[in-house]
Amino acid sequence: MLTNIAETKAKPSRKAHRVLPGFRLTLGFTLVYLSLIVLIPLSTIVLQSFQMSGSDFLALITDKRIISAFKISLLTSLSAALFNVALGVLTAWVLVRYSFPGKTFINGLIDLPFALPTAVAGISLTAIYSQNGWIGQIFYAVGIPSAYSAVGITIALVFIGLPFIVRTVQPVLEEWDTETEEAAAILGAYRLRTFVFIILPQLIPAILTGFTLAFARGIGEYGSVIFISGNMPFKTEIAPLLMMTKLEQFDYPGATAIALMMLLISFLLLFIMNLIQWRYARRWGS
Template sequence: MKAGVKGRSVLPGFGISMGFTVVYLSLIVIIPLAGIFIKTAGLSWGDFWDTVTNARVVAAYKVSFFTSFAAAAVNAVFGLLVAWVLVRYNFPGKRFIDGLVDLPFALPTAVAGISLTTIYSQHGWVGSLLEPLGIKVAYTPIGITIALMFIGLPFVVRTVQPVMQELDKEIEEASVMLGARRLTTFTKVIFPELLPPLITGFSLAFARGIGEYGSVVFISGNMPMKTEIAPLLIMSKLEQYDYKGATAIALVMLVISFALLLITNYLQWRSSRRMIKA
């Protein structure tokens, strides 16, 4: 065999499996997304611009993206803490808490929304305690952020936890033996290893929050210009048979979400390269 010529794979079936992969991704992902572009193309540029720059639509964009980003940022911090506790410590009820992390995956989003609204409303368990302090949670952006924190936490924990379990403790011990303090060991040895999966978990939680509907629609109050989210506005357009308007709003969300995911993937790639060079 000549140098530079790659031999055939030991495992057969690449052509068939690749074909199924392309067909499956096309049917489930590419074609539906292409349909958004095709449907929106039926609008003139003026109609499209008027639709996506309407004051109510812009306000819904701001609520959706701001609360999703805030919830993902909070989950990045506390998700890392939860993963740290589950990996590094043994305590009674550990398996129960570990299973509890996945509850938002299994729980219907509508049930989560109703439960959070009941707890954080003015007469709820938590809301009644916050009301005398002048803090209103339900039917405010704060309530939306809490709902998105609830559904986004597992994404951070489950992406960071496996990497944390594979960390070589001998490197940490060597750092301590060389005189490094605990904070220095964490920031210089441990955290660089956790940064790529942490960015991945953040981006997944952020992407899920942007499109979340069921758990948010109850606690948000759906007040236009204040707590109305973009997915709800899309549903309203569909109920009015304004399909082109709905796809126009969805197209803007798709483009912005894709751009943000590209940025987070780039940051993850940069952090991985730095870790390899180090």
């Protein structure tokens, strides 16, 4: 009798499993909200693209100018994201591990690309990195055109992509337990060896997340790139610019076809990165 009473008290009620009250209502609201904000707008891209015949769509996406624009967007976005991985991890490390005057100001400055209008960023970068700019004249003096070139596009994408790396790596470093580093130091491991073999493996999921976000943002970036790129076909013309050109010409199917390609590239990139993270977590978790 007493055993049955104890077992009855030990069994949690069904209501105890409900973390949020009104689960069905909140889930339904979430699905409706996501449909109105994300799913329905993205589905219109696919529907608008279907207005073109298969041959016209294939001719559009295989056009040499469009392929060149996508190649420039992908290569510059990849270069900027890789550069931001090194710079972002270093910045996050300094902000977490060291105390220095102006730390709070610099920490807030990291988020400036999020708050600053992209057009303002593009104009500012163009003025600074042009041939007569403060920094641009140094690049041009050594034979590197920092504006109106692929280098300029990469600089703009580094500017807008850096916060993604810093803000994904920084929380992991803040929660990191330094006892493991101390144990490694006691055992005679050098600092570089400790970082590479102990700290870095724990940062890889966050680094991959930040890299993916920066890369995907760079592919679709328009405002900060349009001024510094120069918009020269087959040289510095980016894919979002061609999409805007199609819209200005009232070629909505052509514009949505380019947008569909950008959407597929971003989705494929996110899928691959999530797969890598899943396999990495499964390997290290086991």
